Amino acid sequence: MSPPRSIALVGAGLAALSTCDALRAQGYDGELVLYSAEHGLPYDRPPLSKDVLLGKARRDDVLLRPEQWYDDQRVSLREGAPVRAIRPAEGGLELADGTVEAADRLVLATGGTPRPLPVPGADDPAVHLLRTWEDAERLRARLLPGARVAVVGAGLIGAETAAVACALGCLVTLIDPVAVPLAAVVGDDVAGVLHRRHTDEGIEVITAGVERVERRPHGVLVHLGGDHGPVAVDTVVVGIGIRPAIELAQAAGLVVDNGIVVSEGQRTSRPHVFAVGDVARPDGHRVRHEHWEAAQRGGEAAAYGMLGLTVPEPGASWFWSDRHGSRLEAVGTMAQAERTVLRGDPADGAFTAFGLRGDRVVAAAAIDRSRDVKVARRLVDRGVAVDAGRLADEGADLRVLLR
Ligand SMILES: Cc1cc2nc3c(=O)[nH]c(=O)nc-3n(C[C@H](O)[C@H](O)[C@H](O)COP(=O)(O)OP(=O)(O)OC[C@H]3O[C@@H](n4cnc5c(N)ncnc54)[C@H](O)[C@@H]3O)c2cc1C
Missing domain, CATH: 3.30.390.30 (FAD/NAD-linked reductase, C-terminal dimerisation domain)
Incomplete structure (x- = not known):
């Protein structure tokens, strides 16, 4: 495989930027272009459910890289430039405006989108998801002292959001059909202590599924399964996981199965196409690691893969989460x-x-x-x-x- 002279990255999140850093660190001197569907300089997502919601961090505080980095590293950032299709056979991609761009290697770093609540009424404006800066801004404006907030899903992002809303003086109800969420990931002991902390902090915890959301003159009613009565709130936040953004890969005929399937060096099933971050699933692993460090390491591995270098052992996965x-x-x-x-x-x-x-x-x-x-x-x-x-x-x- 001849060394690449131009690399196009679809998406400009942590995984894409880590790929660029690692490529430069390993001596890659060619062209690097980031195509970002979002506007503005790329930012980090973990603070969105922590300091950004708390009102302690502004956009400038959470940038993934300072503006100067793009010049220093000769990385061309194309903001507001969603990619409509990739063309692995011809070595290029097509933007939403119809422009076709060529590249020797393609990196899919498209992340994911939050799974919407699959029940009637979930499209009500009171129902919020949390993935982007704009999502966090909209939600922050609703987390006022005394506001009634239901958080659906007590996994990592749901639990963090519930804790922040509680700290901001909201009246929080946390709803999950699983009695001890996260037990499969961190074990019963740690998950149990973490979940009980919500109650200790004054959050009402309900073990139930949501059946529908009903608009009322002031806020919404969240109807629950079982014997639980409806919960009346001003705002609902849904944190029930993400769907990997696989559409481009799927349309191009790449092997996709709960993410874009990748082998060593983040190679997809098509030559010259790589996938990194939340959207990629390592072959032989059942789950994708939707965590910050996994996105960073995946970027490094892709850089080694593209340059034909021996890919370092990934090591055990690690993540963190802050609450209360x-x-x-x-x-x-x-x-x-x-x-x-x-x-x-x-x-x-x-x-x-x-x-x-x-x-x-x-x-x-x-x-x-x-x-x-x-x-x-x-x-x-x-x-x-x-x-x-x-x-x-x-x-x-x-x-x-x-x-
Ligand atoms: C609120 C929140 C809190 C989190 N907290 C933690 C935490 O505490 N600890 C932890 O370990 N992890 C945490 N994470 C997870 C971590 O942030 C993610 O694993 C990481 O950001 C994934 O990076 P990524 O680059 O793969 O995807 P993303 O950051 O989602 O970037 C993908 C980018 O691709 C763009 N894109 C998609 N399709 C296209 C297209 N067709 N054309 C152009 N661009 C496109 C998207 O708009 C997006 O900007 C959190 C995530 C969120 C949302």
């Missing part, structure tokens, strides 16, 4: 664990759950225990055998296990 003043961090895949070892007392709020398979740590989840997670990550990556008693012993230095 606490930080959740998780590493590895808890579903692979056969048993859990706790370090610290869940009653204290801050503790770590290590997931073990045999005598190896395969995952860990922690509340306000970054240091434990750092060590856990290296234990997972190295696959060393550990003494479970030492993991649980608060007096023992975990780093000894790495020696």
Whole structure:
């Protein structure tokens, strides 16, 4: 495969920008063009459900890269330029305005869109989704003290939004059909403590599914399944996951199955086409990692793949989430664990759950225990055998296990 002289990236989120950084770091000197459906300089998404909703961060505070970076790195940003089709066979793409652009390599970094609530009334203007800067601005204007807010979905973004709304003085109801959301991802112990925190902070938590949303003169009624009465609110926020933006890939005949399927180096099923970030699903993995670090690492891997370099081992996945003043961090895949070892007392709020398979740590989840997670990550990556008693012993230095 001849080295690329021009690379076009569709989407200008974290995954695309990380790809550009890694390409330049590895000595790629050719053309880099980012096609962005959005307007303005690309921004980071995690602050949207945290400091942006809290009113503590402005757009300039959350930019992924400063304006100067685009000049310094010779990255051409085409804002408000949605791509309508990719043309892998000819090596190029087509913009919404009909312009055709050529490139030696294509990178699909199109992310995803929030899944809408699949019930009648979900298109009411009181119902909000949260993915973009504009979504966050619209929602922030509604989170006033005393406002009645229902958050549907108690996963990562739903829980963060509920916590922020609560901190802003809203009357919050958090609705999820699962009794302990996130248990499959972080284990029962950590998920249980996290979920109970909502109630402790004054949020009403309801375990139920939403059946429909009904407009009322003042706000809406959220009708629930089971014996639950309707919840009257001013604003509904839906956080029930995303749909990967696979349309371009699908239309071009790439293999797509819960995301664009990629092999080592983020290669898709078509030569010269790569996919990174939330939209990509590594072949052989059931889930896509819709997390910040996965998007960044995917960008790095794609750069190595495009340049024909040996792709570094990805290592265990990691993510964080902030709520009610606490930080959740998780590493590895808890579903692979056969048993859990706790370090610290869940009653204290801050503790770590290590997931073990045999005598190896395969995952860990922690509340306000970054240091434990750092060590856990290296234990997972190295696959060393550990003494479970030492993991649980608060007096023992975990780093000894790495020696
Ligand atoms: C509110 C929120 C909070 C989050 N908090 C955390 C957190 O605490 N911890 C964590 O680990 N992760 C968090 N995440 C997840 C993390 O932000 C994402 O995993 C990451 O942003 C994915 O980056 P991406 O580049 O793949 O996609 P995106 O950032 O979605 O970028 C994709 C871009 O492609 C554009 N695009 C799509 N189609 C086209 C087209 N046809 N033409 C041109 N452009 C197109 C889109 O408009 C978009 O700008 C959060 C996400 C959100 C939304």
